[in-house]
Amino acid sequence: MDTVQTTILQDRLLELYQQEQEAIRGKATPFVNRLRKHALARFREKGFPDTSQENWRFTDLTPLLNTEFVFDFSNQSRHMDVDKIFTCDVYDLDTFSITLLNGWFVYKHAPLTQLPDGTIIGSLAKAMEVYPELVDRYYGKTVKMETNSLAALNTAFMQDGLFIYVPEGVKVEKPIQLINIVNTEYPVFLQPRHLIIAENKSELTLVHCDHSLTHNISFTNTVMETYAGEEAKVSHYKIQNKGRNSALVTNNFFHQEASGKLYSNIITLNGGFTKNILDVTIAGTGCRSEHYGLYLVDSNQHVDNQLYIDHREHSCYSNQLYKGILDDEATAVFSGKVMVQRHSQQTEAHQNNHNILLTDEARANTQPHLEIYADDVKCSHGATVGQLDPEAMFYMRSRGLCERSARQLMMIAFAGEVVSEINIDALRERIQHMVEKRLKGELSICDQCMLHCNSKEPTTFNIDPGKL
């Protein structure tokens, strides 16, 4: 481990904060700015996470931080025709679409929209100007900076991101789609910040797509705070299709009040380095919290899914199902922890992680973990790391399928268990299509990009079932 390099970047960031304070603070609310100081102190104290920490044991950030990043804290939020550079592959999905370019809100019409039902969708930077009280009431409440120094770093430096406010009882009909694009000519270190508020009895579906339109090095350290009030239904889909040189850390903090329904599904199709942290606080009784994930990685891609479900109240249900297929020298980490607090009786919690390794070099580290302090609970966990069943392979071949088709069918079926949990028909069909393309080696990260940059990087990654 190269602690020197991470210290260099840490020192540089601390220095930059002093130099660029005015730009960073921008028009943020005084509360948000006060929180920066506290956050910066946490980051100064803890630094970047390293492999000595349990949650980062198999995920080493050090090589990624050893880059001469270019920092630009000037406000880059602006009007532009986003369709010219990118169209989403989920084209038949009728959504309210929002784009972030290099962490800044770019818009066709306005930076902030209020729908007739009172729902507010738009730029967080703008929301801090227009609705400071609303932002202050929820901002920084669910993020855990004491245990997560990257979340602290984001809190110190954040400037813009997505802001959604759904008033009590409002059901937002169309899914809101956030398209997060990175496109720069130099290595960047980005820290977008999202704040999602779903008041009591409201309903919201967020489809969050991460893409890179550049082959330059980028490091994105995202924090998303989601507050779901009583009986609120919040669904969060995340599709990650990023280039080899992009590193993406997403710190997802969810807070669930009584009788809420929370759903998440994270599909990682490509990405040089991906870490998803899902931290769910179940703060009320009668909640359902379902979390699915699928990762399909090859070459030397690395994906790490870290989940923490904190059952703080009784009579709640949570479920985690993460599945992955790894080819070449790809590596994956799953660490799922369920915490059942002392008085959280009648908790039902399940967690499962299954991996298929296509080569001897691919590696999956899986750590399902239950910590239970209540005595009347129903909990289970399971993990497998294996290869495709050779008996099934022979069975299929004996019906005339070549090995390649047999593997593809089995892999598509394996992934299908997660994809079938997607509740929006158009999105499920689209993701199914993308997953199939990915498993047939036909999905490019350039598919949706309109730039046609004639990249030297191979345009299709290839999980090759023919070589097992």
Next chain:
Amino acid sequence: MLKIKDLSVSVHGKTIIEGLNLEVNEGEVHAIMGPNGSGKSTLASVIAGRELFTVESGEITYLGQNLFDMPAEERAREGIFMGFQYPVEIPGVSIANFMRTALNEKRKHLGLEPLTGAEFLKLMEEKKKMVDIHSKLTNRAVNEGFSGGEKKKNEIFQMALLEPRLAILDETDSGLDIDALKVVANGVNKLKREDNATIVITHYQRLLDYIVPDFVHVLYDGRIIKSGPKELAMELEEKGYDWIKQEM
């Protein structure tokens, strides 16, 4: 159609089949009987192309071709079908999807156009009727959570769809109740044609009440020690395998 000459097969250095000879012609039904461990399932697996076994000597020709030059999938596309003693569960892969892929790979091999989804569905319904499978079995994942009887019916259904020239049914009757047994036997009888052949491997005579073989062979210690007409099966049932051993 199938000629096995002086076949010897081992697994992990242990000889299972030793000097076996068998000839199967078009239009014939052969029954291979024998006690446990006599090499019945090994013979089926070797014909189907399982790589687990080592062919020590001998040859198998199928429709004039050397079978050992063909990988398992090619044998299947050329019309060999093995009904498994223990059909394998393939989680998440629907029977319809599996069979459509199998059929189209076979058609491609034979230089035929692939079936469209609609054509395949129509064919599937026809074959379901033909082999008396009325359930929604075909919407389910291959063998996943199937009962023993359902698994075997599914084997016969697959056989009906793939229309093999040579079908080898490896103890398809084991663990079946009489109704399931009838469905399986019925399927085999209905699929019988002038230009195809069936090898039924069984432990008991019971299945042969429904599928009438032209020849019965007794496999013992890796070789066929007695062959005869269908009556041989009844004699075996009555007198047991010890009778043959004593005769030797």
